[in-house]
Amino acid sequence: MFSLILFTVIAVFSCIKLRYYKRLPLKTKFDEVILIFNCIVGLHALFGGIFRTLIPELKYVDLGAPIGLLYGPLLFQLFVSIERDKFSRRSFFYNLSPFFLFLTVYIIFLISEEFRTVYAVTYLKILYISFGISWLLYPTILLFKATSKVRENNPNQKKYFFFTMMMLLLASFEIPYALSYNRSTLSQTYVSSSNFVYLIMLIVMIMMHNYFFNLLNRHLSSDSSLISKINHVQQAIPAMGTKATLTHSSDQEKILQYLATHPYLDANFNVEKIKKDLKLTQQQINLLFKSLFGFGFIQAINTLRIDAACLELEKDVLNIAIDELAFQCGFNSRASFYRHFKIEKKCSPHDYRERVIKKMKKN
Secondary structure, eight states: OHHHHHHHHHHHHHHHHHHHHHHOSSOOHHHHHHHHHHHHHHHHHHHHIIIIIIOGGGHHHHHTOGGGGGHHHHHHHHHHHHHTSSOOHHHHHHHTHHHHHHHHHHHHHHHOHHHHHHHHHHHHHHHHHHHHHHHHHHHHHHHHHOOHHHHTSOTTHHHHHHHHHHHHHHHHHHHHHHHTOOGGGTTSOOGGGSHHHHHHHHHHHHHHHHHHHHHHHHHHHHHHHHHHHHHHHHHHGGGGGGGGGGSOHHHHHHHHHHHTTOGGGSTTOOHHHHHHHHTOOHHHHHHHHHHHHSSOHHHHHHHHHHHHHHHHHTSSSOOSOHHHHHHHTTOSSHHHHHHHHHHHHSSOHHHHHHHHHHHHHHO
């Protein structure tokens, strides 16, 4: 009964995070990998729930599933998404080679009762050892390989290292079991479907849930300010005179709707991306931004980023370090964030936060 509840909770968390992800206006590569991780864990729990508790006579379907070999390559993709902000499909499929190899054997394992009778112990022991090796090697190598960008300057570093520690914990549990696996233990519950392993998965799912929940709340909380600003600009367009006639209103609306999705919160956002996304020339973009905001593209984007940072700094409880806030709001470095904040607000982010706290105490 406990196992069924555990599987159900994991599946529910998986569905909730899918809903959160769909509502995000801006999705990074890190978010995409986290979503894939979420789906794989949900699938793993679904396998356990169906074939361990609901149809126990088909327990071997769960016993031989090579799903555990997906976690190492996904951890590698988390590393790549932080290091280079991209999803490397080629390297991902290369790292999936062991999974596809075992998937081929797994299909034979499912359809051939004779194969299960003769080679079940051998197949399962090799599979479990492969799980343990994968869960040990990937986090160890990536911890060693991680550059200073991952170790120090990226707001997602804590989540990345959390995943590595969870995988190392699983490896420490899996490898001793796999090495001692024999026919006398074949009737026991497969370790990667055990309550311990699924409890670790549940912890990971809770962490991913909190990540998407907080991310969505930050976007929603910034919507009102941005919409207010956009509405103000839209109302001001008719009064801009000759400036507003430089571009068509449809292009202006296109820019405003595009900015409402917060693309500037991505540190890699630049004029080339907006040119590609909106199919406008650089000259058109410059004229549009000057007509709408009174200054050019770069200054407008930096202003919006600082506004997003101020929304966080004005909250009753600040759930993120101020230095991490720089990267969350689209700046490439702490120095750049502090410099532009000083230009916009005539003070440092720390001073701004202190003023907010003093104001809250007075109220």
